[in-house]
Structures are given as structure tokens and as C-alpha cells.
Amino acid sequence: MKNTMLGVLFFSLLILSAPSSSSSSSSSASEGVCIIGSGIGGSSVAHFLRKYSESELIRIRIFERQVVVGGRMATVSISGETFEAGASILHPKNYHALNFAKSFNLTIQTPSLDSDSSFGIWDGHNFLFKTLDLDFKFPFFKKILSLANSFLMFFRYGFSLFRMTNFVETTVDNFLKYYESFESRPVFETVDEMLTWAGLYNLTTRTLEEELLDSGLSPLLIQELVTVITRVNYGQSVSISGLAGAVSLAGAGDGLWSIEGGNWQIAAGLINSSHVELHLHEEIESISYLGDHYELNSTNGNSYPCEVTVIAAPLDEQNISFTPSISIPNRSLHHTHATFVRGFLNPAYFGVSTGSEIPTLVGTIESHDLPFSSISVLKQHSEKDAAYKIFSRKPMADALLDRIFSIRKETLRINWGAYPHYNAPERFAPFVLDGQHLYYVNAFENAASTMETSAVAAENIARLILSRSSGKTKSSSSNLKSSTSNTYDRHSDL
Numbered sequence: 438m439k440n441t442m443l444g445v446l447f448f449s450l451l452i453l454s455a456p457s458s459s460s461s462s463s464s465s466a467s468e469g470v471c472i473i474g475s476g477i478g479g480s481s482v483a484h485f486l487r488k489y490s491e492s493e494l495i496r497i498r499i500f501e502r503q504v505v506v507g508g509r510m511a512t513v514s515i516s517g518e519t520f521e522a523g524a525s526i527l528h529p530k531n532y533h534a535l536n537f538a539k540s541f542n543l544t545i546q547t548p549s550l551d552s553d554s555s556f557g558i559w560d561g562h563n564f565l566f567k568t569l570d571l572d573f574k575f576p577f578f579k580k581i582l583s584l585a586n587s588f589l590m591f592f593r594y595g596f597s598l599f600r601m602t603n604f605v606e607t608t609v610d611n612f613l614k615y616y617e618s619f620e621s622r623p624v625f626e627t628v629d630e631m632l633t634w635a636g637l638y639n640l641t642t643r644t645l646e647e648e649l650l651d652s653g654l655s656p657l658l659i660q661e662l663v664t665v666i667t668r669v670n671y672g673q674s675v676s677i678s679g680l681a682g683a684v685s686l687a688g689a690g691d692g693l694w695s696i697e698g699g700n701w702q703i704a705a706g707l708i709n710s711s712h713v714e715l716h717l718h719e720e721i722e723s724i725s726y727l728g729d730h731y732e733l734n735s736t737n738g739n740s741y742p743c744e745v746t747v748i749a750a751p752l753d754e755q756n757i758s759f760t761p762s763i764s765i766p767n768r769s770l771h772h773t774h775a776t777f778v779r780g781f782l783n784p785a786y787f788g789v790s791t792g793s794e795i796p797t798l799v800g801t802i803e804s805h806d807l808p809f810s811s812i813s814v815l816k817q818h819s820e821k822d823a824a825y826k827i828f829s830r831k832p833m834a835d836a837l838l839d840r841i842f843s844i845r846k847e848t849l850r851i852n853w854g855a856y857p858h859y860n861a862p863e864r865f866a867p868f869v870l871d872g873q874h875l876y877y878v879n880a881f882e883n884a885a886s887t888m889e890t891s892a893v894a895a896e897n898i899a900r901l902i903l904s905r906s907s908g909k910t911k912s913s914s915s916n917l918k919s920s921t922s923n924t925y926d927r928h929s930d931l
């Protein structure tokens with residue numbers, strides 16, 4: 438692997454003098470909330486705790502094992518240009534993320550309309566489907582072209598396309614219940630309860646393929662377009678759950694957006710505005726419950742007492758030892774290899790004569806001999822010079838890249854433990870891991886893994902912490918009291 442450029446994102450604010458091993462100096466055993474992980478989940482828990490808590494005094498600490506905040510939101514730099522390396526797109530109805538972006542004055546960008554984008558479905562030998570991509574410079578012709586492409590799509594998949602859209606819209610509408618005010622929206626103790634309340638639970642018990650066949654979609658649409666989308670967004674086939682599948686399909690619709698300069702800035706803004714003590718490059722290796730508080734030990738040799746502990750990173754690939762031990766359902770992360778290439782694709786590999794005949798997004802179907810899931814143009818620099826992003830289930834070897842690309846000037850590889858390996862029916866870890874005050878945001882990832890679902894889960898965890906701590910009378914030093922006013926404002930529709 439080449440020298441990863443994730444390090445460009447040094448986010449160096451608020452780093453407290455870390456070696457303040459507070460175990461001896463602290464007078465009270467209760468030392469606020471400790472959060473493990475600085476991605477969208479951990480930073481959102483901090484944000485919502487501040488927002489909903491009546492007390493200014495809660496001490497919030499975030500521990501991040503990397504040297505930058507953002508978790509799976511990270512950028513790479515290829516020839517000096519910045520691209521999203523991990524979580525890259527947001528949906529127009531991702532209201533928490535939209536609110537965050539607005540309140541931190543971040544610039545929202547949408548894929549530019551004049552970029553010549555075309556799309557094809559590759560089966561390893563041929564393009565099964567390809568949109569037209571004639572290089573019209575006038576908006577009027579663009580319009581006609583997109584209409585023509587809709588007809589092409591319709592010609593191949595028929596009314597199934599509308600059934601697919603309905604399926605996605607119904608699911609998105611159910612999800613919007615999570616933005617309702619406190620009066621109508623309870624605090625959820627478990628993921629199962631949270632999903633059932635919104636009418637989403639059943640979708641986690643069956644595969645996407647089963648759901649879509651029942652909704653009347655044609656097998657051709659499922660094998661091709663739907664498969665392309667689940668492979669791009671979750672690196673997996675249509676055997677993922679119906680819910681993860683619906684979320685994945687929603688992530689292929691209109692109006693998608695991202696933050697100019699990198700989505701990680703959302704986490705940075707949340708942390709910066711929430712009066713958090715940020716401990717970068719400090720990995721927690723043990724969490725021990727000592728009767729009235731947790732003791733968190735880090736690999737740096739520090740020990741921190743915490744009244745409440747929140748795990749906001751997938752436990753699947755963490756090395757934390759718990760005392761007493763905890764038990765959660767087996768889960769493994771699906772690894773997606775993101776390979777970034779500056780160069781030019783080889784037309785011969787795709788059986789065409791010129792590079793311009795290769796679509797700007799090449800999606801693929803499930804097939805054993807396909808070495809990648811998708812290839813997309815991130816930026817066209819000149820006729821034979823572009824930046825590409827490739828997703829694959831295995832690392833892309835140099836020899837393979839040399840066949841796919843005729844020119845390759847720069848290559849960068851990232852192996853992400855990207856999202857859960859979905860397996861319907863899903864089983865969910867508890868939000869409260871030990872029946873006490875140890876919380877797990879990423880239990881929700883088995884439902885669907887996105888930036889917004891993490892923020893939604895984090896918001897519920899913040900409410901859960903406040904409601905469960907206010908009943909705790911023993912510790913008079915507890916600053917965790919739930920706000921009594923229900924001032925949670927429903928986000929306005931755009």
C-alpha cells in the first residue's frame with residue numbers, strides 16, 4: 438500500500454494535554470461522559486447531549502485512536518486534489534446532516550449538472566446497458582438526452598422502475614418519523630424497538646431480493662440495476678436486508694450532496710461546538726465497570742474515570758477488553774477496497790475502441806470473474822487524463838490495474854472496514870451493553886450504515902443517556918439531567 442494521504446486532515450484543535458491521568462486527582466468518581474470514536478456517531482452524541490442537557494457542566498471526552506477526527510468520513514489527495522475516500526454522499530432528506538452543515542457554514546456541493554456523466558452496466562465481457570453520452574454543450578439538448586436515457590431505462594426495465602421508486606419512497610417516509618418531536622417520539626431502549634416503531638423492522642428480516650420480488654419488480658431489474666447500486670453503496674449483493682437495500686437505493690437517487698472539502702468537517706464542527714475534550718491518537722484498550730463508574734485505560738498508559746461510556750465505533754474490529762465481559766451477536770465488517778487512480782482507462786479492456794465510449798460510471802453485476810464492483814470518474818482533467826475511484830471486494834493488484842488502465846500515473850489504495858456484512862434476518866446488539874451506563878451507537882448499523890443513520894442513532898442514545906441518568910439518584914454529583922423542555926425543532930423540508 439502506498440503512503441496513505443489520510444494524514445492531510447490534521448485537525449488540531451482542542452487537544453488537551455493528554456497525560457492528565459485524572460484517577461488520582463479526581464475528587465468525584467463521576468467524571469461525565471466518555472465517548473470512544475470521533476466519527477459522525479460519536480460527535481453527534483456529544484452534540485445532542487449538549488443540546489438536550491439542562492446542565493452546562495457535563496464533562497464530555499472523546500477518544501479517537503487515529504490522529505484525525507471523522508472516522509469513516511475521510512478524504513484522499515490525488516495529485517493535489519481532494520476526494521471523499523469513505524462515506525461520500527448524503528440524501529436530500531438527511532436532515533441532521535443538513536442542519537449540521539448549515540450551522541457550521543459548510544458549503545454543500547451537488548454533482549455538477551454539466552459534467553458529462555454516463556452510466557453502463559458491465560458483466561465482465563460486455564456492457565448490458567449503456568446510457569447515451571453525446572457531448573452536447575447546450576442545456577436544451579442535455580434535457581432531451583436525459584429524457585432519451587429515461588426511455589432507454591424504461592425500455593429495458595419497464596414499470597418495475599416505478600415499483601422500485603415506490604419501495605424506496607415508502608421506506609424513506611417511514612424513516613422520517615425519527616425527526617418527529619419528543620411528544621410523539623419515544624426514547625428507544627433497543628434497536629428492535631426503534632425500528633418497529635417506525636415500521637422498518639420487518640424490512641430487516643428479509644433480503645432485498647425477497648422484498649423487491651414481492652413488490653413486483655422484474656428479476657432483470659433486480660439482477661442488473663439494483664445489484665449495481667447495492668454493489669456500489671454496500672459492496673454486497675441483493676441478499677442484504679430489505680432495509681439496507683432501500684437505503685442503498687435511496688443513495689442512488691436525485692439531489693445527493695456532500696460537503697465541499699470533505700464530509701469529515703461535520704464531525705469536526707460538532708466536536709468544536711460541543712465543548713468536548715478531544716483526545717486524538719489515544720486508543721482505549723479496556724473498559725472496567727467498578728460499581729459506580731467505568732475506568733477506561735488507554736494504550737498511552739492513561740486511566741480515565743467515566744460515569745457514562747459510549748462506544749461510537751464498530752466493535753467488530755476493536756481490541757477493547759471489557760470487565761465484566763459483554764456479549765453481542767456475531768457480526769463482521771464488510772471490507773471494501775477503494776482504489777484511486779490518476780490516469781486513463783484502457784478501451785481494449787472494455788472491448789471498445791475509444792476511451793470516450795467507456796461510461797463515467799461503470800457498474801457491475803454479481804459474477805465470479807469480475808475483479809471490481811465499480812469504476813467511476815471523479816474528475817476528467819483532459820481527454821486522456823482523469824481521476825478514478827474503483828471499489829472492489831479484494832485488493833486491486835498492480836498487474837490487474839495494468840490491464841484495466843492504459844495510463845496509470847498515481848495509485849492509492851484504502852482498505853475500509855466499511856459497513857457490516859449484512860445478513861437478513863439481522864440480529865441487533867443492544868444500545869445498552871451492560872444494563873448500566875455503557876452504550877453502543879453502532880448497534881444501529883445492522884439496520885443500515887450511513888452518516889445520517891449514525892446521527893439518528895446517536896440522537897436517540899443521547900436521549901437515552903439523559904433519561905436513564907436522571908433516574909439515578911445515588912450519585913449527587915451527577916450532572917446528567919434531561920432537559921424538560923421539548924424544544925427539538927423539526928427540520929424544515931427543503
Ligand SMILES: *[C@@H]1O[C@H](CO)[C@@H](O)[C@H](O)[C@H]1NC(C)=O
Pocket residue numbers: 540541542
Ligand atoms: C455562519 O455565517 C453566518 C453569516 O455569514 C454568521 O453569522 C455565523 O456566525 C457563522 N457561523 C459560524 C459557526 O461560523
Ligand SMILES: *[C@@H]1O[C@H](CO)[C@@H](O)[C@H](O)[C@H]1NC(C)=O
Pocket residue numbers: 636639
Ligand atoms: C411485520 O411482520 C409481522 C409478522 O409477519 C406482521 O404481523 C406485522 O404486521 C408486520 N408489520 C408491518 C409494519 O408490516
Ligand SMILES: *[C@@H]1O[C@H](CO)[C@@H](O)[C@H](O)[C@H]1NC(C)=O
Pocket residue numbers: 450705706709710
Ligand atoms: C470552531 O468554532 C469556532 C466558533 O465557536 C470557530 O470560530 C472556529 O472556526 C471553529 N474551528 C473549526 C476548526 O471548525
Ligand SMILES: *[C@@H]1O[C@H](CO)[C@@H](O)[C@H](O)[C@H]1NC(C)=O
Pocket residue numbers: 723724725732733734739740760
Ligand atoms: C487500568 O489502569 C489502572 C491504573 O493504572 C490499573 O490499576 C488497572 O488494573 C487497569 N485496568 C485494566 C483492566 O488493565
Ligand SMILES: *[C@@H]1O[C@H](CO)[C@@H](O)[C@H](O)[C@H]1NC(C)=O
Pocket residue numbers: 754755756
Ligand atoms: C488485538 O490485540 C492483539 C493482542 O494484543 C493483537 O495481536 C491484535 O493484532 C490486535 N488486533 C487489532 C485489530 O488491533
Ligand SMILES: *[C@@H]1O[C@H](CO)[C@@H](O)[C@H](O)[C@H]1NC(C)=O
Pocket residue numbers: 767
Ligand atoms: C460467532 O463467531 C465465532 C467465531 O467466528 C464462532 O466460533 C461462534 O460459534 C459464533 N457464534 C454464533 C452464535 O454464531
